Amino acid sequence: ACLYRVDGWGAPYFSVNSSGNISVRPHGADTLLHQEFDLMKIVKKASDPKSAGGLGLQLPLVIRLPDVLKNRLESLQSAFDLAIKSQDYKAHYQGVYPVKCNQDRYVVEDIVRFGSPFRFGLEAGSKPELLLAMSCLCKGSPDALLVCNGFKDAEYISLALLAKQLALNTVIVLEQEEELDLVIEISKKLMVSPVIGVRAKLRTKHSGHFGSTSGEKGKFGLTTTQILRVVRKLEQAGMLDCLQLLHFHIGSQIPSTALLLDGASEAAQIYCELIRLGAQMKIIDIGGGLGIDYDGSKSEDSDISVGYSLEEYASAVVQAIHAVCTGRSVKHPVLCSESGRAIVSHHSVLVFEAASASVHDAPPAISSLELQSFVESFKEDARAIYGNLFSAARRCEYDNCLSYAEQLKQKSIQLFKEGLMGMEELAAVDGLCDFVSKAVGVADPVHTYHVNLSVFTSVPDFWGIGQLFPIVPIHRLDERPGLRGILSDLTCDSDGKIDKFIGGESSLPLHELDGTGYYLGMFLGGAYEEAVGGLHNLFGGPSIIRVQQSESPHSFAVTLAVPGPSSADVLRLMQHEPNLMMKTLRDRAEEYAGGDRDGMASMALASYLSRSFRNMPYLIRASSCGLNAT
Numbered sequence: 001a002c003l004y005r006v007d008g009w010g011a012p013y014f015s016v017n018s019s020g021n022i023s024v025r026p027h028g029a030d031t032l033l034h035q036e037f038d039l040m041k042i043v044k045k046a047s048d049p050k051s052a053g054g055l056g057l058q059l060p061l062v063i064r065l066p067d068v069l070k071n072r073l074e075s076l077q078s079a080f081d082l083a084i085k086s087q088d089y090k091a092h093y094q095g096v097y098p099v100k101c102n103q104d105r106y107v108v109e110d111i112v113r114f115g116s117p118f119r120f121g122l123e124a125g126s127k128p129e130l131l132l133a134m135s136c137l138c139k140g141s142p143d144a145l146l147v148c149n150g151f152k153d154a155e156y157i158s159l160a161l162l163a164k165q166l167a168l169n170t171v172i173v174l175e176q177e178e179e180l181d182l183v184i185e186i187s188k189k190l191m192v193s194p195v196i197g198v199r200a201k202l203r204t205k206h207s208g209h210f211g212s213t214s215g216e217k218g219k220f221g222l223t224t225t226q227i228l229r230v231v232r233k234l235e236q237a238g239m240l241d242c243l244q245l246l247h248f249h250i251g252s253q254i255p256s257t258a259l260l261l262d263g264a265s266e267a268a269q270i271y272c273e274l275i276r277l278g279a280q281m282k283i284i285d286i287g288g289g290l291g292i293d294y295d296g297s298k299s300e301d302s303d304i305s306v307g308y309s310l311e312e313y314a315s316a317v318v319q320a321i322h323a324v325c326t327g328r329s330v331k332h333p334v335l336c337s338e339s340g341r342a343i344v345s346h347h348s349v350l351v352f353e354a355a356s357a358s359v360h361d362a363p364p365a366i367s368s369l370e371l372q373s374f375v376e377s378f379k380e381d382a383r384a385i386y387g388n389l390f391s392a393a394r395r396c397e398y399d400n401c402l403s404y405a406e407q408l409k410q411k412s413i414q415l416f417k418e419g420l421m422g423m424e425e426l427a428a429v430d431g432l433c434d435f436v437s438k439a440v441g442v443a444d445p446v447h448t449y450h451v452n453l454s455v456f457t458s459v460p461d462f463w464g465i466g467q468l469f470p471i472v473p474i475h476r477l478d479e480r481p482g483l484r485g486i487l488s489d490l491t492c493d494s495d496g497k498i499d500k501f502i503g504g505e506s507s508l509p510l511h512e513l514d515g516t517g518y519y520l521g522m523f524l525g526g527a528y529e530e531a532v533g534g535l536h537n538l539f540g541g542p543s544i545i546r547v548q549q550s551e552s553p554h555s556f557a558v559t560l561a562v563p564g565p566s567s568a569d570v571l572r573l574m575q576h577e578p579n580l581m582m583k584t585l586r587d588r589a590e591e592y593a594g595g596d597r598d599g600m601a602s603m604a605l606a607s608y609l610s611r612s613f614r615n616m617p618y619l620i621r622a623s624s625c626g627l628n629a630t
């Protein structure tokens with residue numbers, strides 16, 4: 001557990017149990033609802049064939065834990081409730097979930113359901129997100145906010161106004177100044193009085209990777225001058241009372257509460273100024289940015305960690321806004337936040353299998369006797385280098401050994417290219433050089449584990465922005481890993497690998513494969529990874545199961561099981577037509593394999609083809625790939 005810092009990034013949801021497996025505590029630190037189960041048992045249940053009582057799903061697999069979502073929401077709410085109470089703040093907190101972090105239907109529905117007792121709402125950043133937020137919020141609290149962010153056209157604004165007509169508590173947040181004209185025009189036409197928010201470009205800037213959305217040059221939001229123009233225009237239109245919310249977003253993974261205090265104080269001043277200018281302000285929406293601790297270091301100096309707890313975050317926000325508003329005798333605003341990462345990251349675990357590992361300890365390709373006879377056949381200059389190597393080895397001159405081994409290798413490659421050395425001799429030289437490296441102690445100890453996964457599909461942020469996630473074997477953790485490895489995925493792309501790990505490591509401690517299956521988990525990937533992922537090499541998404549508490553504290557129930565997209569599904573996404581493809585191939589099979597009188601061979605081929613279309617694109621263990629199927 002220490003090797004992988006599980007206690008650092010995993011608490012209170014993940015730990016290592018006495019069997020050496022990762023165990024899940026979906027209710028976190030809530031002792032009244034204590035429940036714990038073994039991740040390996042879930043994987044087994046999901047992947048065992050249906051005949052063995054399993055669900056027969058192919059890996060990779062995303063395990064969703066809705067109880068973790070519930071715990072995250074409740075923890076966030078109680079952190080704000082506590083800060084509000086202890087600082088005698090005179091308004092409440094009601095958050096919204098930015099659906100862009102994970103738009104999965106069940107994730108959004110769960111959040112609306114679990115958050116309903118405390119008016120938790122949704123944030124949308126595009127028209128389809130707005131449509132899904134509108135329909136999901138019909139089942140939520142009537143007071144829950146529907147915050148409409150993102151670039152907007154007339155259709156987006158009309159939809160948002162329609163949501164208001166449907167009695168959803170909708171706020172249209174202006175991200176661009178031009179949006180205001182459309183809002184005024186369409187709301188007058190539809191005779192709906194909108195609730196308007198403005199997104200302010202704060203001067204406070206977050207310097208980390210995710211800070212480019214903040215500061216005066218940030219992509220979104222209105223400058224001070226633009227906000228003043230919006231106020232004037234609303235006044236002229238007789239709609240200044242519609243302006244009720246101030247929004248800002250410093251950037252994701254805010255590293256410290258000092259930065260948050262700074263940003264929230266600046267925003268609170270703008271809020272008070274808007275009241276002074278006549279707006280009927282009610283809400284400050286502090287955006288997202290509540291960070292999570294991916295590497296378990298709890299340090300604000302790490303790009304993938306944060307130096308504060310949920311309670312400290314909430315306390316800083318309340319403190320900053322309280323101080324400014326109280327100082328200016330302004331009624332305390334309702335506090336809203338748009339935390340995405342902090343709500344959904346923990347609730348899903350991606351499990352994948354290491355299919356094979358490069359073997360560095362392979363027996364030498366050739367015996368010393370054979371090598372001797374090859375050496376005799378070497379060209380004169382190669383033989384001379386070999387002689388030097390041999391003498392350096394006898395004198396224990398290790399640096400010289402390495403240098404002669406390298407010279408011999410280069411010479412042999414040259415001779416091979418010239419047709420003066422055979423493959424067996426070249427392999428013998430490679431084996432000899434590996435042997436020398438190992439003997440001298442500089443052999444590369446890092447193995448390549450081939451994993452049944454696409455990095456582009458399932459860990460796109462590692463490929464795109466170098467984001468690190470905790471990756472850990474989910475079993476055998478009572479056994480010291482003997483090797484170190486990097487992970488190489490199934491795509492035919494050299495970027496399809498994971499070679500950086502939390503803690504600044506360039507390899508991961510891993511166990512030797514023993515042929516019984518080696519399962520790794522990527523944790524804290526519940527936000528962004530699923531929506532951002534692509535289809536490189538036509539590897540689609542993973543299978544998904546939803547795992548919830550059953551009666552006993554150590555057992556679980558799978559309440560949803562969805563196989564990942566099949567080869568036919570991903571082909572369809574690229575406009576191929578699997579039915580037509582199947583027909584073409586079936587006709588071909590009849591033509592070429594139809595020589596048998598009763599057509600059995602062509603039927604077997606057709607059945608095999610159709611199975612290949614139905615299966616997921618990932619590797620299947622040989623025993624279940626249907627080669628024997630008729």
Ligand code: PLP
Pocket residue numbers: 098101149213249251252253287288289290338339340341342527
């Ligand atoms: N709100 C806005 C406007 C955002 O741009 C983002 C993400 O960048 C979020 C909320 C969610 O941020 P996070 O996932 O860091 O909480």
